[in-house]
Amino acid sequence: MPHDGEADVALEWCLMQDAYRSGFIAVVGRPNVGKSTLINALIGSHIAITSSRPETTRKAIRGVLTTDNAQIVLVDTPGIHRPRTLLGQRLNDIVDDSLSDVDAVAFLLPADQPIGPGDKRILSRLRSDFARKNDDGSLTWKVPLIAVVTKIDELDHAALVDKLIAINEFAAFSDIVPVSALEKDNLDEVKQVFIEAMPEGPQMYPEDQISEESPSETIAELVRGAFLEELTDELPHSLAVVVDAIEYPDEDEDADSDEPRAANAPKPKAQVHVSVYVERDSQKPIIIGRKAEHLVRVKKKLRTPINRIVGCKANLDMHVKVAKEWQSDPKKLERLGF
Numbered sequence: 001m002p003h004d005g006e007a008d009v010a011l012e013w014c015l016m017q018d019a020y021r022s023g024f025i026a027v028v029g030r031p032n033v034g035k036s037t038l039i040n041a042l043i044g045s046h047i048a049i050t051s052s053r054p055e056t057t058r059k060a061i062r063g064v065l066t067t068d069n070a071q072i073v074l075v076d077t078p079g080i081h082r083p084r085t086l087l088g089q090r091l092n093d094i095v096d097d098s099l100s101d102v103d104a105v106a107f108l109l110p111a112d113q114p115i116g117p118g119d120k121r122i123l124s125r126l127r128s129d130f131a132r133k134n135d136d137g138s139l140t141w142k143v144p145l146i147a148v149v150t151k152i153d154e155l156d157h158a159a160l161v162d163k164l165i166a167i168n169e170f171a172a173f174s175d176i177v178p179v180s181a182l183e184k185d186n187l188d189e190v191k192q193v194f195i196e197a198m199p200e201g202p203q204m205y206p207e208d209q210i211s212e213e214s215p216s217e218t219i220a221e222l223v224r225g226a227f228l229e230e231l232t233d234e235l236p237h238s239l240a241v242v243v244d245a246i247e248y249p250d251e252d253e254d255a256d257s258d259e260p261r262a263a264n265a266p267k268p269k270a271q272v273h274v275s276v277y278v279e280r281d282s283q284k285p286i287i288i289g290r291k292a293e294h295l296v297r298v299k300k301k302l303r304t305p306i307n308r309i310v311g312c313k314a315n316l317d318m319h320v321k322v323a324k325e326w327q328s329d330p331k332k333l334e335r336l337g338f
């Protein structure tokens with residue numbers, strides 16, 4: 001028979017296990033460490049833009065991860081870097097916004113690269129935002145700081161152990177969790193560590209909602225990502241995509257019509273009107289490709305995801321336009337959503 005006190009402790013422990021947890025996690029790390037790939041893998045859907053080039057993420061895209069006992073909003077941040085252009089500065093402002101008001105920080109460090117100056121710069125940023133100095137000079141983190149060691153498929157076991165030791169010495173992390181988002185290795189452990197870092201709180205979004213982005217924002221990011229993949233060497237940053245309109249097919253059209261639609265007539269499609277902006281006239285043919293091959297391939301690649309986002313069959317109608325020097329023009333940046 002447990003004593004009364006023991007029973008109370010056991011009861012409290014059970015209640016704690018059942019408590020629903022919710023909150024925000026900022027996913028930070030230098031460019032190309034695999035932030036977007038991890039968020040997509042955790043949520044099991046293609047939300048954040050991924051690419052083999054650095055600095056492809058421009059927005060603090062959020063994914064909402066819902067499990068039986070928790071809901072976590074993952075804030076994907078642009079790679080923290082020294083700004084070179086006005087766009088670069090805006091990117092860093094976005095990172096500032098993402099960092100404020102989060103319940104935990106996931107600091108991604110790639111297993112296949114040594115800890116470098118970029119990581120040290122991020123750590124000192126995190127210290128100034130999230131650490132409190134104690135009387136004895138030591139630091140206490142105000143929120144859990146989780147090290148996520150990415151791309152572990154690139155290393156053998158012995159090298160990974162050395163890497164984990166180095167990361168343990170790098171900072172006082174509340175947890176260190178290795179993962180390969182590409183191989184889907186250890187994703188459940190990452191989820192579990194994230195959930196445990198969340199405070200108790202209610203479910204914030206419906207269970208089936210996986211992103212805070214509107215369909216237009218999600219499609220714009222998908223189109224930009226697809227072009228970046230398609231155009232392997234050119235145009236890393238001078239590409240902006242805006243969804244001008246999504247026209248849904250008129251559901252009542254058949255009901256209003258006197259003529260029944262022929263059984264084999266194709267169902268009307270939604271129309272997704274997209275403008276793809278480049279900085280110079282000379283860049284237009286690069287985007288379009290010979291015989292419009294790039295446009296055709298991007299359209300084909302995105303057919304299924306866009307149908308899913310729009311909720312029915314959709315036609316992607318793309319127009320390539322020039323917005324001269326948009327990366328340095330505050331008004332144009334504003335118009336393009338930055």
Ligand SMILES: Nc1nc2c(ncn2[C@@H]2O[C@H](COP(=O)(O)OP(=O)(O)OP(=O)(O)O)[C@@H](O)[C@H]2O)c(=O)[nH]1
Pocket residue numbers: 029030031032033034035036037038049050051052053054055056057077078079150151152153154179180181182183
């Ligand atoms: N081998 C391996 N490669 C990975 C893994 N995760 C991501 N990558 C690759 O790393 C590259 C960058 O991935 P992203 O997810 O776009 O990186 P990011 O940190 O969001 O990049 P930025 O938007 O530039 O900040 C891509 O080529 C990914 O395929 C992984 O677990 N293993």
